[in-house]
Amino acid sequence: MADTDALIQKLKAGDYYSRSTAARALGKIGGEKAVAALIEALKDEDDWVKEYAAEALGTLQCAEAVRPLGELLSLNNYKVRSSAAEALGRIGGEQARMLLEPLKDDPDSWVREAAINALGALGRGKPRAKAGKPSSVSRAPSEFASARSAAAETEPGLSLTEASSEPEEHLPRSPRRPAGRVPRTPEEIVEIITRGTSITSRQTRSGFLLRVPVAEGRHQKVRLKFDSTDEDGSPLIQLFTVIGPAKPEHYRWALKLNPSFSYGAIGLVSIDEKEFFAIMNTLLEENVDPRALEKSVWTIARKGDALEQKLIQKDLW
Known part of the structure; x- marks a missing residue:
């Protein structure tokens, strides 16, 4: 819990790099507090943070993240949109499918490829984990908890x-x-x-x-x-x-x-x-x-x- 709280604080108050890497680490830990913080991070002013938060939510397969991830698909940054599409493919469900379908003809090749791959994963019937819980991701110790990492x-x-x-x-x-x-x-x-x-x-x-x-x-x-x-x-x-x-x-x-x-x-x-x-x-x-x-x-x-x-x-x- 202490690791989660420390990472959430980094996600809210660090520089763009600290916020981005904190988002990825929270995707390895999971839990309701981490999910709530990651969904909020999808509104971050920095596109890198949005991208990593979307990736983390996809890793955790959070059903409640489908709607906010869908909102990222209308942004201009192709990497954010690609990350959101990939996350929707990992989460699955009919709502995710409906959001991804229009992207099959997207003018951006990265977004188009991400959407097609995500829809392919949905077509294979990939199982969805419970909300807020990681599916196949181990609960690794936080990379950011120790003073040694900070010093590095x-x-x-x-x-x-x-x-x-x-x-x-x-x-x-x-x-x-x-x-x-x-x-x-x-x-x-x-x-x-x-x-x-x-x-x-x-x-x-x-x-x-x-x-x-x-x-x-x-x-x-x-x-x-x-x-x-x-x-x-x-x-x-x-x-x-x-x-x-x-x-x-x-x-x-x-x-x-x-x-x-x-x-x-x-x-x-x-x-x-x-x-x-x-x-x-x-x-x-x-x-x-x-x-x-x-x-x-x-x-x-x-x-x-x-x-x-x-x-x-x-x-x-």
Whole structure:
């Protein structure tokens, strides 16, 4: 109960990052108080908080959240709408189905895909849990209850040696491919990277989002962007994975780590008008062969996962 109360307080009074991660943690704990707080968080001024609150309510399969989740479907933010659609698919019921049906023809591909997948889950007769109770989610201890976790958000505690060391595991070997320049279209590039691997992908507004398996059941999301060129106008492939919010107290830490990296570097990226630290690598498209590009994806993912674990001790990105 103490953990729930502390998380609810973070959900109400923390910054956007604390509120978002508190929402996700409440989705692991469940209970009537958590559900009430999460439903209220759907009205939060920040879209990230709305997105995570919707995700948590879907995890808990809360029947009473169907109507407020339906209200999110009329907002402009595609990620909030997608999260709400996915949550409705997990909750189930006729009201959820009626809310999802019109989204099958939504102009936004993310929302459309989320709605179609959610309706597919409903068509398979997925059971619904009781209101306010988690179904298959274990009641894990709160990640936010200890002072150690709070300290980790302000002090990464990652040495130069740890950050620069390469993963001990070898990169997964996909089927052998002929050497040569990567095909020009982004779709062909992504197909080359993911073929014969356990990497999954989905298209975004500026490229693709890859979900890369790393260690101990964790995954890292690597974004590929194809919408930029160098100073000579040559097309670039930009890869990056988010490792945590860009807090001023961590800038010096990031700058000290960069010279020790043999591959990629820490930089700043802006997502939904918020700044994040990310491991980044930029490649000249015409000089990249499939194996080099695949290596870049796996390396960035594993370095990003290691830094994320040290920086925030969570698996969010």
